[in-house]
Amino acid sequence: MDQLDSLYHVHIAELNRRVAEVTRRENFAGVVIHSGQPHRQFLDDMNYPFKVNPHFKAWLPILDNPNCWIIANGVDKPILVFYRPVDFWHKVSDVPDAFWTAHFDIKLLTKADKIAEFLPKDLSNWAYIGEHLDVADVLEFKSRNPDAVMNYLHYHRADKTQYELECLRRANKIAVRGHKAAKSAFFNGGSEFEIQQHYLAEISQGENEMPYGNIIALNQNAAILHYMTLAHVKPKQRLSFLIDAGASYHGYAADITRTYAFEKNRFSELIAALNLQQLAIVDAMKPGVKYTDLHIMTHERIAQLLIDFELAHSDVAALVDSGVTRAFFPHGLGHMLGLQVHDMGGYSHDERGTHIPAPENHPFLRCTRTLAANQVLTIEPGIYIIDTLLNDLSDNAKQLVNWQTVDVMRPFGGIRIEDNVIVHSDRNENMTRELGLD
Known part of the structure; x- marks a missing residue:
């Protein structure tokens, strides 16, 4: 029996406990969680790739089937209304038969617009959780994503169950394989596009299965924080490579970044030095x-x-x-990780959703929480040569910059090193490193 089987049993019990607690507190009969619906492309007859509601996939790893519903009150066995239409145009999902199915009363829905037949007759005190508020209106839900329920669930989402931690380890294990393949492709002369293909082939996940679009940046492109171009043409000179790429396992995300220099030089020494600092931050x-x-x-x-x-x-x-460090390191140290790459709850400091924003001088920091056991976060310091930020420094701050060295480093773009870390009560578990990525 897979380890996940026994861990999932405890996981689903915890989710039921949370629903029972928050619905009792807020006087709801329960929650109805919608997996979502396809989004049609504008002026077209095709849909965008489907992305499931993260609240839905917290309960079970159905990631690619829209029009499904979970009905839960935290006490009774939750109901899964599973969408399985009669359709000869598309592949119809098989009736679920997996490690989690015994924990649900499964009902089959053949027509999406007939969902009302499966829902509680009186929805006045049930909370709808999902994206499609128009659907909730038609179904006559009076409470749609109520703040008190959402704040409670988001706050506790930071406290990962053992099942979730194992899924995150497995996502990291997959991503580590991809990173090693991408590194080899870089040193073997691949273009950005070719490196991406090596990565995807190694992890056996398509672009729509990935938790986010990979950043594959050669040379100066590494200074573009969200570089998404994937150039087909190889650069005339190969200097550096930054890869920010993840993987998914049962809907849980890995998010890993590495930077490499093609040759031994001052830039490679800076990578090594930042790597040591990154490890020191993890240790803290x-x-x-x-x-x-x-x-x-x-x-x-x-x-x-x-x-x-x-x-x-x-x-x-x-x-x-003076702001000089913010010009070289403009983004936050990292973020919470889980069902989403930037997992919810990073600013939540209690169950009521008390929001503590990022410091005024560091607006891009995605987490202001106090660390606790079973939280999972990324640690991703960086140093970049971004001319627009350096040029925006005050005149006094500009005098603190060594522009000659900046000119030397500019063609390399920048450095980011990112690991995924579980905080335990007595230690840190750096999943990325412990699973084999230096």
């Missing part, structure tokens, strides 16, 4: 530590690297206070 994670404090500490470490590699001068405090 533990229950009770504020993620915001880790982010601020990262800026101090980045400042020291800028001094060590003569990208800037002065002292650490001056480089942080």
